[in-house]
Amino acid sequence: MFSRLKTLAIAASxxxxxxxxxxxxxxxxxxxxxGGIPSELIVFIISLFPILECRGGMIAASLLGVDYWLAAIxxxxxxxxxxPFIFLFIEKIFNLLKKTKRLGKLVTKIENKAMSKSExxxxxxxxxxxxxxxxxxxxxxxxxxxxxAVLLKLNxxxxxxxxxxxxxxxxxIMSFITYGIPWIxxxxxxxxxxxxxxxxxx
Numbered sequence: 288m289f290s291r292l293k294t295l296a297i298a299a300s301x302x303x304x305x306x307x308x309x310x311x312x313x314x315x316x317x318x319x320x321x322g323g324i325p326s327e328l329i330v331f332i333i334s335l336f337p338i339l340e341c342r343g344g345m346i347a348a349s350l351l352g353v354d355y356w357l358a359a360i361x362x363x364x365x366x367x368x369x370x371p372f373i374f375l376f377i378e379k380i381f382n383l384l385k386k387t388k389r390l391g392k393l394v395t396k397i398e399n400k401a402m403s404k405s406e407x408x409x410x411x412x413x414x415x416x417x418x419x420x421x422x423x424x425x426x427x428x429x430x431x432x433x434x435x436a437v438l439l440k441l442n443x444x445x446x447x448x449x450x451x452x453x454x455x456x457x458x459x460i461m462s463f464i465t466y467g468i469p470w471i472x473x474x475x476x477x478x479x480x481x482x483x484x485x486x487x488x489x
Contacts, residue, residue: 309470312352313339314346317332317339318333318351326348326351327353327361328353329347330344330347330348330358330365331344331361333365335466337367337428337430338426338428338430340365341362341428341429341458341461342428342457342460344358344361344362344365345462346461348353349469351410355462355466358466359462362458362485363458365456366428366429366457367450367451369429370433372456373434373437374433374437374446377437379399381394399410399433400426402435402438403437404427404435405438407419408432408441412453413441413448414449417449417450418453418455419452419456420449421453421456423453423460423461429453429454432449432453433446436450450452
């Protein structure tokens with residue numbers, strides 16, 4: 288099972304950078320609309336959004352020049368803040384909305400869309416949920432992961448732990464993409480010079 292999970296993680300990670308580019312265009316639009324308010328608040332608001340979540344928050348933070356550690360904390364807090372409400376109330380809210388004609392169809396559509404992405408979660412349970420939340424691909428994330436966990440009636444404790452670790456994994460991946468790669472590119476010449484002198488002196 289773990290070898291299959293490893294294969295899934297590697298394949299998903301390979302496309303994470305490409306999907307981060309798609310998210311960046313959406314983040315840029317939101318940053319433009321929220322111009323004039325503190326950068327940290329923009330990062331927090333974006334992290335609250337489904338789809339964008341932590342990944343969008345880190346992209347926004349990088350674009351706005353927010354300090355990395357502050358950006359990481361804000362993005363994770365913003366991403367996790369709605370999750371308890373999903374576990375506690377989403378099923379009751381959905382059942383209530385299903386009693387109305389128009390909103391009932393919308394709720395059914397949302398549930399079907401979430402369940403269409405639940406194959407790995409159904410198969411691998413908490414490990415599948417962790418990777419589903421952690422690998423930044425379109426349609427994945429803590430919001431959808433929590434909804435799938437509720438719909439599948441997975442163990443609450445295991446689901447919460449998996450989502451928490453998944454958000455941490457998403458943070459690690461997005462940290463490398465948004466802060467790590469730019470830092471390496473900026474300091475690349477310094478690396479080459481340091482290596483040269485070490486080899487020369489050695």
